[in-house]
Amino acid sequence: MKTALTVLLAAAALAVPTAAPRPAPAPPPPVARTVSAWLPWWNTDVAYDDALRHADQLHTVSPFWYTAASGTDISGETGAGEQRIIDGLHAKGIKVVPTVTEVPDAASMTALMNDPARRTAHVDALMKVVASRPYDGLDLDYERMTETEDADLREQVRIGYNALTSELCTRLHALAKQCVITVMPRTSTTGHAYDYARLGTVADRLRIMGYNLHDALDKPGPLSSVAWYEEFLTYATATVPRARLEVALPAYGWDWTVGSTARAKHVTSQEAEVLRRRVGAEYVFDTASGTPHFSYTDTDRKRHEVWYQDANGSAAHLAVLARFGVTGSGLWALGFEDTKLWDTLALHGQGGAR
Incomplete structure (x- = not known):
């Protein structure tokens, strides 16, 4: 009897069609990396750890490592080229594109850049930096050369810089390396030494420094503002393809002593918030500029104003x-920022992986 029942049950099981196996779920799409950031050499370990924690949002890190003291003398800061940093970032899929700044002033840079032989020698020196490590390119952040009120000299800087960047980017691209150019915002009063239209055709990315609307020698005020962003982006998007634009956000602030002509003290966004809480100052958000600030009186009874930036x-x-x-955003600098900023960047990330 038991054997017959077993046969009947087996037959019944064969008669019932089995459900087709469900296909495995598709893997989630990769997280879009829309952010680049500078890594300051004086805060290397903190900045490096910060980069690793947010690697899924970072496509490029630019260690602030090199300075051009002359046409052929490019020196490294403390820790420049540290292999541990380069390898660790590469392991997380982050491009390493170190930054080079310059020491010579407008007149000196004009003489260098507009002399073909000296210009090529300078590019040779820059290419040696790129070849010295497994770098993915170079970020040229030449600012001092633009500090002149002489319109004719500024025009010569513009012409020379166009020639320099064209030569450098061509040679970088021949090695499949990235050419990044960092510039000041182009407004009615600033950034005129940079030819956005030309730079936007030779560079892979044009990084606009979206900060220092009020700098350390100005009167107290916001580091950036909504209206200011609208002004320089109106010009930038009319002259440079949007895919090549990047706007770097500030992650710091200035602590001004009211009534003093002394240089304001630099504070990171984290330091500013710690200071605000320590002195018991009210958090005030200036909706017009989109910037937090607060005031306090120090132990010498001097009044201070602090303007900085946070996630809000x-x-x-x-x-x-x-x-x-x-869709491209940047950050000055890793290790400085309000920790909530990364969530804010994720909510506003509009672009794909670079």
């Missing part, structure tokens, strides 16, 4: 980028 303010400025269709 960055959200207002990232919204401007979105309105202009700019």
Whole structure:
């Protein structure tokens, strides 16, 4: 009896069609990396750890490592070229594109850049930096050369810089390396030494420093503002393809002593918030600029004003980028920022992986 029942049950099981196996779920799409950031040499370990924690959002890190003291003398800061840093970033899929700044002033740089032989010698020196490590390119952050009120000299800087960057980018591209150029915002009063239209055709990315609207020698005020972003992005998006634009956000602030002509003290966004809490100052958010600030009196009874940036303010400025269709953002600098900023960047990330 038991054997017959077993046969009947087996037959019944064969008669019932089995459900087709469900296909394995598709893997989630990769997280879009929309952010580049500078790594300051004086805060290497903190900045490096910060980069690793947020590797899924970073496509490029630019260690602030090199300085051009002359046409052929390019020196490294403390820790420049540290292989541990390069390898660790590469292991996380992050490109390493070190930054080079310059020491010579406008007149000296004009003489160098507009002399074909000296210009090529300078490019040779820059290419030696690229070849010295497994770098993915170079970020040229030449600012001092633009500090002149002489319109004719500024025009010569513009012409020379166009020639320099064209030569450098051509040679970098021949090695499949990235050519990044960092510039000041182009407004009615600033950034005129940079030929955005030309630079935007030779560079892979044009990084606009979206900060220092008020600098350490100015009167107290916001480091950036919504209206200022709208002004320089109106010009930038009319002259440079949006895919090549990047706007670097500030992650720091200035602590001014009211009534003093002394240089304001630099504070990171984290330091500014710690200071605000320590002195018991009220958090005030300036909605017009999109910037937090506070005031306090020190132990010498001197009045201070601190303007800085945090995730709240960055959200207002990232919204401007979105309105202009700019998907690339940057950060000055790793290890400085409000920790909530990364969530804000993720919410406003509009672009794909670089």
